[in-house]
Amino acid sequence: MSLRPSPVDHAFRTEWTSLVATLVRETGSLELAEDSVSEAFAEASVRWRTDGAPRRPGAWLLTTARRKAIDRIRRDQRFTDRIPLLAEQIERNADQPEEQLGDDQLALIAGCAHPALNTEAQVALTLRYVCGLTTEQIARSFLVPTETMKKRLTRAKTKISSAGVPFVVPEQSRLDDRVEAICAVIYAVFNEGYASTAGADLVRGSLCDEAIWLSELLCGLVPGDAEVHGLSGLILLTDARRWTRTDADGLPILLEDQDRSKWDQRKISLGLAALHRSAQLPGVGPYRLMGSIAGLHARSRSIDTTPWVEIAEVYGALIALNDTPVLRLNQAVARSWSEGPEVGLELIESLEDELSEYPYFFSARAALLNKCGRSTEAADSYRQAIALCHNDAEVRWMHKQLANLE
Amino acid sequence: MKYAVLLYNDPAKAPEFGTPEMDAEMAEWFQFTADLQAAGKHLGGEALTPTQTATTVQIRDGKTITADGPFAETKEALGGFYLIDVENVDEAIEWAEKVPLVGYGSVELRPIMEFD
Numbered sequence: 001m002s003l004r005p006s007p008v009d010h011a012f013r014t015e016w017t018s019l020v021a022t023l024v025r026e027t028g029s030l031e032l033a034e035d036s037v038s039e040a041f042a043e044a045s046v047r048w049r050t051d052g053a054p055r056r057p058g059a060w061l062l063t064t065a066r067r068k069a070i071d072r073i074r075r076d077q078r079f080t081d082r083i084p085l086l087a088e089q090i091e092r093n094a095d096q097p098e099e100q101l102g103d104d105q106l107a108l109i110a111g112c113a114h115p116a117l118n119t120e121a122q123v124a125l126t127l128r129y130v131c132g133l134t135t136e137q138i139a140r141s142f143l144v145p146t147e148t149m150k151k152r153l154t155r156a157k158t159k160i161s162s163a164g165v166p167f168v169v170p171e172q173s174r175l176d177d178r179v180e181a182i183c184a185v186i187y188a189v190f191n192e193g194y195a196s197t198a199g200a201d202l203v204r205g206s207l208c209d210e211a212i213w214l215s216e217l218l219c220g221l222v223p224g225d226a227e228v229h230g231l232s233g234l235i236l237l238t239d240a241r242r243w244t245r246t247d248a249d250g251l252p253i254l255l256e257d258q259d260r261s262k263w264d265q266r267k268i269s270l271g272l273a274a275l276h277r278s279a280q281l282p283g284v285g286p287y288r289l290m291g292s293i294a295g296l297h298a299r300s301r302s303i304d305t306t307p308w309v310e311i312a313e314v315y316g317a318l319i320a321l322n323d324t325p326v327l328r329l330n331q332a333v334a335r336s337w338s339e340g341p342e343v344g345l346e347l348i349e350s351l352e353d354e355l356s357e358y359p360y361f362f363s364a365r366a367a368l369l370n371k372c373g374r375s376t377e378a379a380d381s382y383r384q385a386i387a388l389c390h391n392d393a394e395v396r397w398m399h400k401q402l403a404n405l406e
Numbered sequence: 407m408k409y410a411v412l413l414y415n416d417p418a419k420a421p422e423f424g425t426p427e428m429d430a431e432m433a434e435w436f437q438f439t440a441d442l443q444a445a446g447k448h449l450g451g452e453a454l455t456p457t458q459t460a461t462t463v464q465i466r467d468g469k470t471i472t473a474d475g476p477f478a479e480t481k482e483a484l485g486g487f488y489l490i491d492v493e494n495v496d497e498a499i500e501w502a503e504k505v506p507l508v509g510y511g512s513v514e515l516r517p518i519m520e521f522d
Binding site: 162166168171 | 496
């Protein structure tokens with residue numbers, strides 16, 4: 001069996017988003033676009049096998065999808081006003097001019113991430129319509145039954161049509177806000193995949209790949225937005241460590257214990273390049289700052305040569321944008337590396353009230369206490385962390401730390 | 407598309423009647439309504455008297471139950487509404503952002519159900 005993707009699979013990856021984006025504009029309906037494009041691919045998988053792939057697969061698929069759309073409109077008699085446009089486009093065998101295609105893709109991605117939708121719906125819609133994942137694939141990635149995801153998507157589509165959510169390029173005055181919403185969706189997709197990727201869990205790991213792909217798409221669509229490039233850098237640089245952050249049993253490996261020679265150098269250089277592009281653009285936002293912290297780690301050969309002072313400064317800039325106790329905890333940990341664990345402990349002391357439900361406060365404190373040689377208190381702190389933590393692998397890891405202390 | 411623009415606020419946060427603040431806000435309401443009308447988007451709208459004047463009616467097991475006050479006791483109460491006709495939710499949001507109480511209350515956009 002050949003490992004090379006079939007022409008249909010290849011076309012799916014390269015053409016799906018453009019086809020859906022174009023058909024959404026031409027038909028005015030997300031559902032109609034989805035059905036027509038899916039049917040076009042179904043036809044391609046039969047026809048291309050017998051007749052061979054056409055010379056221009058994208059154009060073939062676009063014309064076929066437009067024909068399917070007309071057939072569907074004729075059958076259920078809605079959107080009949082769209083037939084002349086579709087017929088004319090088929091007649092002209094019209095490709096999409098680059099600029100129109102970019103606008104259509106931005107309209108699609110902005111519509112899926114519309115602020116009138118809840119985060120769950122935004123994420124599901126983006127994966128289905130922009131990335132082209134099937135409902136089953138999305139369900140598996142989110143560890144929910146297919147039926148649940150199907151209902152979630154149906155509810156989201158109902159909201160779109162009944163609330164009047166438009167699929168149009170956002171107005172210039174709103175573009176920043178809307179791009180921020182799109183970035184939040186992409187980052188949510190990434191975190192969903194990254195947070196619980198244990199060892200060989202490729203299904204959830206694929207969400208990281210989708211997030212990388214989405215962020216690169218968005219960089220092309222709004223090249224002038226600093227945060228978009230910052231997000232791309234952040235995701236790439238974080239993901240470069242994906243395979244070194246858990247051991248064979250799925251237990252987390254701390255940054256200081258990771259095998260840095262296994263960090264993905266290709267992703268690191270792409271991520272640093274994205275950060276560089278971000279730095280050329282006006283505006284400093286959280287993604288660029290978080291990306292630059294990831295970049296400082298990525299460039300360091302060891303934990304001891306990591307520029308902790310600079311990292312603590314970047315945390316300071318993040319805190320200046322949005323002061324949260326979790327950011328203060330991270331800054332304190334960074335400072336503990338350069339100024340010593342005693343300083344770290346002193347800095348986090350005042351955060352306990354606000355972070356009394358946050359397991360990583362207690363695991364961070366345990367590690368600092370242990371470094372100060374206060375192992376009994378460290379053990380107590382791990383126990384508090386274990387009581388609050390819901391992630392199995394992390395709980396097992398904390399038990400292991402506890403066992404080492406006792 | 408038609409939307410009901412439902413205006414919620416906590417009366418304790420609204421300016422009091424007879425104060426210069428209230429006069430200023432009333433001027434904003436008249437202006438907002440006039441803007442909606444001038445743009446051809448205004449289908450209707452009313453302000454409601456406070457919830458203390460409300461009467462709630464239900465029939466349970468064939469018996470009418472009448473109670474003083476609104477159906478739901480919440481801090482933010484429905485204080486008025488507009489009915490608007492706009493292109494889509496983005497345009498509805500733009501109008502909602504101009505509602506005088508949006509800075510201290512909430513504006514809920516509810517699409518009107520269309521029956522074929």
